[in-house]
Amino acid sequence: MKKRGVSMFPFVIIFVLLAGAIILMFFFGFAKGVKEQGESVNNLQIVNLLDRELDSFTLAENARDTFEFPSEPEINITCIGGEKSRIQYGDARRDTFKLIAAPGILKGKKLDAWTLAWEYPFKIDNFYYLGNKKIRFYSPYSPPGTAAKIDDNIPATHFSKRNVNQIDAEINQVDNAVNILYSDPVSFNPNLKVKTVKIDTNTKTVTFYKPDGTAEGPEPYWGLPMAIAAIFAEDYNEYKCIKEIAKKRLGRMSEVYEKKARELESKETDPGCKGIYQQIITILDIPFDINGELDGNYESGLIKLNRQLIGKNCPPLFLT
Amino acid sequence: MKKAQIQFMEMIFVLLILIIIIFIGMFLYFSFSSKSIQKKGEELLDLDAAILTDAVIGVPEITCGSNCVDTLKIINFDSRDPALGTYYLNSYNSPSGRFKNMNITIRRVWPVPVNEDVECDLGKFNEVGRYPDDNCGYFVVNKGIKQPGQSKEIIQNAVALYYPTKERYEFGLIRIEVFK
Numbered sequence: 221m222k223k224r225g226v227s228m229f230p231f232v233i234i235f236v237l238l239a240g241a242i243i244l245m246f247f248f249g250f251a252k253g254v255k256e257q258g259e260s261v262n263n264l265q266i267v268n269l270l271d272r273e274l275d276s277f278t279l280a281e282n283a284r285d286t287f288e289f290p291s292e293p294e295i296n297i298t299c300i301g302g303e304k305s306r307i308q309y310g311d312a313r314r315d316t317f318k319l320i321a322a323p324g325i326l327k328g329k330k331l332d333a334w335t336l337a338w339e340y341p342f343k344i345d346n347f348y349y350l351g352n353k354k355i356r357f358y359s360p361y362s363p364p365g366t367a368a369k370i371d372d373n374i375p376a377t378h379f380s381k382r383n384v385n386q387i388d389a390e391i392n393q394v395d396n397a398v399n400i401l402y403s404d405p406v407s408f409n410p411n412l413k414v415k416t417v418k419i420d421t422n423t424k425t426v427t428f429y430k431p432d433g434t435a436e437g438p439e440p441y442w443g444l445p446m447a448i449a450a451i452f453a454e455d456y457n458e459y460k461c462i463k464e465i466a467k468k469r470l471g472r473m474s475e476v477y478e479k480k481a482r483e484l485e486s487k488e489t490d491p492g493c494k495g496i497y498q499q500i501i502t503i504l505d506i507p508f509d510i511n512g513e514l515d516g517n518y519e520s521g522l523i524k525l526n527r528q529l530i531g532k533n534c535p536p537l538f539l540t
Numbered sequence: 541m542k543k544a545q546i547q548f549m550e551m552i553f554v555l556l557i558l559i560i561i562i563f564i565g566m567f568l569y570f571s572f573s574s575k576s577i578q579k580k581g582e583e584l585l586d587l588d589a590a591i592l593t594d595a596v597i598g599v600p601e602i603t604c605g606s607n608c609v610d611t612l613k614i615i616n617f618d619s620r621d622p623a624l625g626t627y628y629l630n631s632y633n634s635p636s637g638r639f640k641n642m643n644i645t646i647r648r649v650w651p652v653p654v655n656e657d658v659e660c661d662l663g664k665f666n667e668v669g670r671y672p673d674d675n676c677g678y679f680v681v682n683k684g685i686k687q688p689g690q691s692k693e694i695i696q697n698a699v700a701l702y703y704p705t706k707e708r709y710e711f712g713l714i715r716i717e718v719f720k
Binding site for chain 1: 551552562563573591598601603606607610612613665705707
């Protein structure tokens, strides 16, 4: 029988194909890994950029700015367990103790940020508000006083002095609409994009209304910056969560000023001044009632006593 | 062994070497790019000097207004107070500790202090008649600990020091050492 030679060609082809496939798989896996890591860094860069921009507001009493991102991120701001705020974009996130109020997910290349110093009556912290052109605020009527001040603090570019029932044509163009009311009757727009917030400047409370008319609240607010936080917050629960972080800050700052008042009292020789410091210490020692709400006399009492200190030429507790 | 078999073995050997070289190349490239991404990540955590100074001076626990710190508040401030939890000292990715990895001191500059190397603390504050003119020269806001391998960046800025008991202002210098 004639011996036949075995052709190597098919084996070489199979080998080359297998090796090629393995190399290609490796390259694809590698490229995918690098791409994912690049995206992750990019997301982290955006989250950090936002947090850093907010840091630059720390000293501001009242400031506004527009941040521009290199891409068009979907940034989600959430309050976590009354402990902290979370800035999240994709898999990147940054937790912060900042008091940030934002109406859910913010999508867009540009982001508008505001800050107001929360002075109650001394500086407690800053409230930060985030929005973009897809979020609009509507207030049909604001009586003079606190209500007018609240409206004044919402940038005109995002604000319309109109009734919520007149905005149907605009709703399709926005992601969120906030209907701000200062008195009854409460008017609704059943569109799911519309949130209604009633701010009662007499009782210093906010009530949230869902599009179906369900009321949540009333919940007290402590100062104008917190009332504005209610307008920006996604919903009632988010507001309560932000308020809880704010409460911790207020408790902490009360301790700081209580210690300061004790030191000032210990160095004071004038009995009149000593008495005022002691009254201040009493207010700051237990700022919250058994329900966790702030004593109604807290801000006004401290302002009054601080004025008395200034009037008597004693070192004031806080500078105004 | 036949010639064809030898050629076949040679080819396999060459291809194997080629694959090994490719893998080594990929490994090196990947480790370098990974290091570069890590470096970029670290850079992202760096704070701009101006923002950092503002962020420290603006902390309500020590501030008394724009570019002003209340010395009585600093004396009573303890960033390591357990009641504060991790508010000032936590690390990245837990809520941003305002003073994380930082040594923050404030020196009295003008009027020139007598004891410039003595810390102004509660003990010195209680030395009636001597505080702060005769008994101390600087305030400590936070004591950071430099870990092995960390580099140090120093930021300094002028700041007004307010003394509530004396109702007077002095000129000071805030020094922030950031460990990275």
